[in-house]
Amino acid sequence: xxxxxVKGTRDFYPPQMAVRNYLVDGWKAVSLRNGFEEYxxxxxxxxxxxQIKSGEEIASQLFSFTDRGGRDMAIRPEITPTLARMVxxxxxxxxxxxxxxxxxxxxxxERPQKGRLREFFQWNIDIIDVExxxxxxxxxxxxxxxxxxxxxxxxxxxxRISSRRMLAALLRSAGIEQDQLDGVYAVLDKKAKLPDEAxxxxxxxxxxxxxxxRRVAELMAAETIEAIENTAHLDAEGAAAVGELRRxxxxxxxxxxxxxxxxxxGVVRGLAYYTGVVFEVYDRAATLRAVCGGGRYDNLxxxxxxxxxxxxxxxxxxxxxEILLREKGLLTDxxxxxRNVDCFVAIVADEFRDRAIELVFRVRRAGAxxxxxxxxxxxxxQLKQAQALNARYTVIVGEEFSENxxxxxxxxTGEQELMAVEQCIESLLA
RNA sequence: GUGGACGUAGCUCAGCUGGUUAGAGCACCAGAUUGUGGAUCUGGGGGUCGCGGGUUCGAGUCCCGUCUUCCACCCCA
Numbered sequence: 001x002x003x004x005x006v007k008g009t010r011d012f013y014p015p016q017m018a019v020r021n022y023l024v025d026g027w028k029a030v031s032l033r034n035g036f037e038e039y040x041x042x043x044x045x046x047x048x049x050x051q052i053k054s055g056e057e058i059a060s061q062l063f064s065f066t067d068r069g070g071r072d073m074a075i076r077p078e079i080t081p082t083l084a085r086m087v088x089x090x091x092x093x094x095x096x097x098x099x100x101x102x103x104x105x106x107x108x109x110e111r112p113q114k115g116r117l118r119e120f121f122q123w124n125i126d127i128i129d130v131e132x133x134x135x136x137x138x139x140x141x142x143x144x145x146x147x148x149x150x151x152x153x154x155x156x157x158x159x160r161i162s163s164r165r166m167l168a169a170l171l172r173s174a175g176i177e178q179d180q181l182d183g184v185y186a187v188l189d190k191k192a193k194l195p196d197e198a199x200x201x202x203x204x205x206x207x208x209x210x211x212x213x214r215r216v217a218e219l220m221a222a223e224t225i226e227a228i229e230n231t232a233h234l235d236a237e238g239a240a241a242v243g244e245l246r247r248x249x250x251x252x253x254x255x256x257x258x259x260x261x262x263x264x265x266g267v268v269r270g271l272a273y274y275t276g277v278v279f280e281v282y283d284r285a286a287t288l289r290a291v292c293g294g295g296r297y298d299n300l301x302x303x304x305x306x307x308x309x310x311x312x313x314x315x316x317x318x319x320x321x322e323i324l325l326r327e328k329g330l331l332t333d334x335x336x337x338x339r340n341v342d343c344f345v346a347i348v349a350d351e352f353r354d355r356a357i358e359l360v361f362r363v364r365r366a367g368a369x370x371x372x373x374x375x376x377x378x379x380x381x382q383l384k385q386a387q388a389l390n391a392r393y394t395v396i397v398g399e400e401f402s403e404n405x406x407x408x409x410x411x412x413t414g415e416q417e418l419m420a421v422e423q424c425i426e427s428l429l430a
Numbered sequence: 431g432u433g434g435a436c437g438u439a440g441c442u443c444a445g446c447u448g449g450u451u452a453g454a455g456c457a458c459c460a461g462a463u464u465g466u467g468g469a470u471c472u473g474g475g476g477g478u479c480g481c482g483g484g485u486u487c488g489a490g491u492c493c494c495g496u497c498u499u500c501c502a503c504c505c506c507a
Contacts, residue, residue: 004480007498054507060431061505078507106507111431113501270507289506315507348465383467398465411467 008110008118018336020121023318024103027123030146031101034138036125039100041082047072049081053273053303063107078315079104079124081304087128088306097135098128115289115320126313128301133244136277136296136312137251143281143292143314144257151330157291160264161279163245164295167268169238170228174215176207184216189268191220192286225249225263241276248277273297277312283324291324292316337390342368343428344386348379348398356397359421366429386411395424 005011012020028038047064064074076082079102087098107119125142127135140159147157167188168181176184187202194202200217207213222228225245234242245263252261269278276296283291294314302308325331343363347356356372363370371389373382379396386394396407396416406424409416419427 004498050507058507061507080507108507110505111503112499113503116506270505273507293506346466378463379465380463380467383465385467387467394467396465407465409466414467416466 008112014338018338019331022336026146026149027103030149031125034142036099036101039102041086044073044075045082047074050074050077061109063109075107077106077108083126084300084304088301088304091306096129101125115323117319121318123316126311128311129309131310133248134251137248139312139314140279141255141257144260150325154259156328157281157283158262159260159279159281160262160267162265162267163241163277164274165276166238166241166245169235169241170219170232173235173238174219175212185268188220191266220265222265269293275299288320288324291320339389341371341389341391343370344389344391344394345370345372346379346382346394346396348396350376352397352401363428368429
């Protein structure tokens with residue numbers, strides 16, 4: 001009986017695995033050079049853990065099961081709750097600030113579509129216990145630092161930045177009640193996706209008062225921070241939030257990534273999670289969903305039963321990223337070779353076969369990658385195989401071996417040289 | 431969860447208004463070629479035509495259901 005692959009999952013054949021490794025290795029390297037340490041948790045947790053900040057209905061969007069003891073469990077759809085749990089558990093012992101990263105494998109029971117699967121990898125980095133926007137800037141820098149390392153430029157992508165804190169202050173001064181904020185966020189979050197009239201209609205549904213609605217629409221039309229300062233009368237809280245945002249943009253310029261940063265009041269993001277700076281990285285053409293999203297969430301540790309400690313971070317999934325890199329021609333088969341043999345040993349005189357095998361495994365014991373053909377085949381065929389394996393050198397074991405010599409062929413240049421066996425091994429391992 | 435499109439070899443696809451034994455290119459394997467790698471030629475393996483049911487003398491082709499994939503919505507942690 002043939003059993004099909006599960007909906008929304010991927011099989012990683014060697015070429016796909018090479019892509020995945022390329023992405024993950026890049027994430028890890030950039031995390032480390034920006035001062036983050038790696039952590040991980042279990043792939044399943046108590047179901048309750050995911051309902052704390054997202055509510056009961058989230059259960060329909062994740063894979064859950066009951067264990068033999070009757071406990072409700074869920075496969076992790078995100079790693080932030082695990083991070084919160086782990087940090088809370090050792091909050092008094094951990095040196096601060098905490099700068100951690102992880103590349104968890106996550107599962108969500110959603111309908112798959114472009115850039116969204118049921119199982120994926122997501123790079124997460126977080127800085128815990130730094131209140132300064134410098135931490136937000138550092139987090140954004142790390143995301144851009146990685147994306148630049150893949151070859152993307154400011155012409156390809158931009159990080160759109162806003163502030164929940166500022167937006168809340170502006171909406172309050174426009175006349176929105178505190179308890180209406182979340183509902184209004186949900187509408188504002190859709191502004192970029194909807195035609196103006198549809199957006200207007202949704203806003204009308206949410207905000208009854210004509211004057212308040214006009215003020216909100218005016219706010220959302222602001223294209224610069226200056227425009228915000230000029231159109232809105234800010235209270236002290238709003239002014240502080242705007243000052244913080246200005247400081248963030250200054251820092252990003254200082255860090256050398258100013259050309260990537262764009263102010264966009266339409267970046268609101270999901271639910272009540274975020275408390276300060278919020279950002280999303282998009283392709284400039286904005287034809288794909290966000291490559292990366294994050295921001296400040298100062299209440300998270302407390303919501304998970306810990307002390308009130310500030311935090312900021314982001315998540316970047318592999319699916320959209322891969323689509324983007326492919327579209328930009330930055331993922332090519334030639335840059336993602338799955339085989340890189342140092343030395344292919346071609347055996348053309350069968351009487352030396354065992355000596356050749358000895359040689360292959362001697363090279364391997366010494367730490368280099370050596371390969372050979374299982375079958376006795378013509379030299380032509382073996383050279384073809386060497387080429388297919390991306391071998392740097394092919395060592396030919398033939399008649400010359402009776403004089404303790406080998407022919408070493410440089411596969412890139414085609415040049416070859418007759419060498420003594422010991423000399424050959426030494427130069428291969430050099 | 432809602433709506434739409436697609437499904438023929440490992441991949442990209444052809445297959446006419448239903449009619450013999452379902453094809454091509456690429457890929458894979460072997461040979462031409464017994465010591466020299468991107469070529470050429472020859473041959474070979476590989477298909478329950480996504481799956482199930484129906485209509486028909488006869489279904490890859492028409493109808494229904496179902497599954498997957500893709501696209502949009504909901505949601506996006």
